[in-house]
Amino acid sequence: MFEPAILVLADGSVFHGKSIGYSGHTIGEVVFNTAMTGYQEILTDPSYTYQIVTLTYPHIGNTGTTEEDEEATKPHAAGLIIRDLPLIHSNFRSHSSLSDYLVKHKIVAIADIDTRRLTRILRDKGAQAGCILVGTDEAKALELAKSFGSMAGKDLAKEVSCQELYQWTEGEWHLPVSNGGKAFNDQENAEFHIVAYDYGVKRNILRMLAERGCRITVVPAKTSAQAVLALNPDGIFLSNGPGDPEPCDYAIESIKTLLATKKPLFGICLGHQLLGLAVGGKTKKMAFGHHGANHPVQDLDSNKVLITSQNHGFEVDEASLPANVRVTHRSLFDHSVQGIELTDQSAFSFQGHPEASPGPNDVAYLFDRFIDELRKAKQSA
Numbered sequence: 446m447f448e449p450a451i452l453v454l455a456d457g458s459v460f461h462g463k464s465i466g467y468s469g470h471t472i473g474e475v476v477f478n479t480a481m482t483g484y485q486e487i488l489t490d491p492s493y494t495y496q497i498v499t500l501t502y503p504h505i506g507n508t509g510t511t512e513e514d515e516e517a518t519k520p521h522a523a524g525l526i527i528r529d530l531p532l533i534h535s536n537f538r539s540h541s542s543l544s545d546y547l548v549k550h551k552i553v554a555i556a557d558i559d560t561r562r563l564t565r566i567l568r569d570k571g572a573q574a575g576c577i578l579v580g581t582d583e584a585k586a587l588e589l590a591k592s593f594g595s596m597a598g599k600d601l602a603k604e605v606s607c608q609e610l611y612q613w614t615e616g617e618w619h620l621p622v623s624n625g626g627k628a629f630n631d632q633e634n635a636e637f638h639i640v641a642y643d644y645g646v647k648r649n650i651l652r653m654l655a656e657r658g659c660r661i662t663v664v665p666a667k668t669s670a671q672a673v674l675a676l677n678p679d680g681i682f683l684s685n686g687p688g689d690p691e692p693c694d695y696a697i698e699s700i701k702t703l704l705a706t707k708k709p710l711f712g713i714c715l716g717h718q719l720l721g722l723a724v725g726g727k728t729k730k731m732a733f734g735h736h737g738a739n740h741p742v743q744d745l746d747s748n749k750v751l752i753t754s755q756n757h758g759f760e761v762d763e764a765s766l767p768a769n770v771r772v773t774h775r776s777l778f779d780h781s782v783q784g785i786e787l788t789d790q791s792a793f794s795f796q797g798h799p800e801a802s803p804g805p806n807d808v809a810y811l812f813d814r815f816i817d818e819l820r821k822a823k824q825s826a
């Protein structure tokens with residue numbers, strides 16, 4: 446039996462539903478995601494820390510959950526809001542139902558919510574704080590929702606980052622094969638050594654780099670540039686991650702020092718925003734951000750339109766960028782900056798998610814571009 450639960454937004458909007466997860470309450474910034482599939486990758490993406498995600502697709506949970514689809518060691522989203530949880534789930538890869546998974550990982554979640562009404566509120570008023578509470582105490586839920594404040598000013602990358610450096614060896618998955626689909630890269634004969642800053646990295650990014658011949662050392666967010674250079678990398682990767690990029694001064698300082706070495710550098714999402722800040726630009730909070738797997742973005746060099754995976758609430762402020770930075774990609778939803786490149790050295794970044802997971806692979810070519818840059822740098826060294 447599902448217990449009654451409520452969702453209350455900081456603006457006072459109240460929604461009644463049923464609890465499909467852990468009993469208790471949760472608070473965070475409520476954001477909507479328009480992806481039709483990939484709920485487990487979304488829940489486990491560390492960039493969703495302190496965010497309660499509502500999925501606009503109405504049927505969530507149909508394929509159950511599997512340990513193979515985790516983007517991190519555990520779910521990071523602060524909560525989940527859906528329209529309809531199916532009575533049965535069915536998939537040959539499934540280990541448990543979505544509801545059992547949510548309970549096991551202590552994630553508070555609510556179903557039977559009018560997610561269209563909720564999404565319209567978020568679209569019109571902007572992302573806002575909210576509380577899911579199992580029970581019916583609306584006054585308490587409102588007070589809790591208001592206590593969250595704003596995502597602006599929150600440095601969360603250091604909270605979700607790994608504590609110690611480690612080596613990543615797993616390549617992309619190729620189903621079906623006898624070892625479960627996992628490919629492991631050949632550490633000894635890897636063509637390049639990459640140091641990847643973990644600000645909340647998604648596993649599929651590391652897989653796609655490993656697949657392309659990189660030996661990867663993943664380092665904690667606060668690792669100094671000097672410590673990174675002591676590892677003698679061929680290139681630097683800046684990961685995605687939660688929260689506001691602006692307070693991450695430790696990261697911005699390290700990136701400045703690393704840029705001075707002219708080693709090839711590639712950033713994704715939070716990493717893209719941190720690169721923008723390190724070159725002297727600014728970032729700003731968006732009204733409700735981009736969260737989904739169907740966002741059109743234009744590559745301004747090829748003019749091609751790419752369908753992309755997105756998950757961000759901040760953006761690089763184009764007007765703040767210095768003369769040596771070129772905008773390479775633009776969102777066709779709101780024309781915001783989706784990619785930048787330094788014109789005087791090999792450093793570039795993308796605001797969306799080239800690794801998808803979930804989402805289409807239209808932007809995977811940026812991983813190939815990074816490999817080309819690494820190869821060029823190695824040949825000219």
Ligand SMILES: NC(=O)CC[C@H](N)C(=O)O
Nearest residue numbers: 492685686714715758759
């Ligand atoms: N996925 C990400 O890396 C998100 C970056 C940043 N936390 C934002 O919301 O804009």
